[in-house]
Amino acid sequence: MKKRADTRCTLLTLKQCARYLKKHDNYIILTHASPDGDTLGSAYALYYGLNEIGKRASVLCADIIPKKYDFFVRATDHIKREGATVVAVDVADKALLGELKEEFGDIVNLNIDHHISNSQFAENLYLDATAAATTEIIFELLSLMKVNINDITAKALYTGLVTDTGCFKYATVNAKTHIIAAMLYEYNINASEINRLMFDTKSKKLLELEKQVLETAEYHFDDKCIILTVTDKMQESTGCSGTELEGIAVISRSVEGVKAGVTIKQTDENKFKVSVRTYDPLDASAICKKLGGGGHKGAAGASVSGSLAEVKEMILKAVKEAMEE
Ligand SMILES: [Mn+2]
Known part of the structure; x- marks a missing residue:
């Protein structure tokens, strides 16, 4: 065509x-x-x-x-x-x-x-x-x-x-x-x-992956921002990847006091899918726009390249800017 x-x-x-x-x-x-x-x-x-x-x-x-x-x-x-x-x-x-x-x-x-x-x-x-x-x-x-x-x-x-x-x-x-x-x-x-x-249904391997992901939780900006990471390794060791990870970003928004819940999923050695979940007045789509992505006010995403440390730095910068706006 x-x-x-x-x-x-x-x-x-x-x-x-x-x-x-x-x-x-x-x-x-x-x-x-x-x-x-x-x-x-x-x-x-x-x-x-x-x-x-x-x-x-x-x-x-x-x-x-x-x-x-x-x-x-x-x-x-x-x-x-x-x-x-x-x-x-x-x-x-x-x-x-x-x-x-x-x-x-x-x-x-x-x-x-x-x-x-x-x-x-x-x-x-x-x-x-x-x-x-x-x-x-x-x-x-x-x-x-x-x-x-x-x-x-x-x-x-x-x-x-x-x-x-x-x-x-x-x-x-x-x-x-x-x-x-x-x-x-x-x-x-x-x-x-x-x-x-x-x-209310999840596979055993997803539960196993969630266990590992929770270990990665890190807090920023007076605990208003949480970052969870899903590495390649975790996906390999649990056999849980791709669309089976759908829904994992929800965990980040369930933590008390968190205004910006961020989940980073590794898709390649230096490639990450970032999911952002926010509560009012923070705008997830505005945060993800700064990272080259988009979405809704409460839920958005972006694909970001770099090392995990670099990607985290970019995310934190975007979240900080959004918090100050
Ligand atoms: Mn839709």
């Missing part, structure tokens, strides 16, 4: 977004790499919804989809790349497409997202930064399109809602989030089972 000549991004309303999806027939739906419940829930709910109105779609993800999402993940249609309409969901920047960036980064036709930091890389964008999850938007979109929602679609939508809100705990949650959740309870979603899988 050809890269488009015009790199401007058109901002759509939800109505225009619905009209756009009705107009085309064959879709490739992209999730972000290291997939979470929201990007997967959005992609599959959109896939099921499009299928309901006779469209065909294929869901693509750069990384292996964790098994815990098996209850709504199914084989999707085979769609030829040529002539397909490319839709990204919950993808704030093309770099987040991971290995799919090369092929699709410059040819995304429609992006549906809720990240305030969205870099507007797609041809068309529907952005609602007030949505607690992208599945909130997908629910509204399917409703507007008068698309039939099945139990499996509802499960995918609910999973996005709970995973992006820490089970309705985060500051991003509003009345609408709960109203949509309530409407999803009308379907056979088995919400308690979804929540058990998403929040």
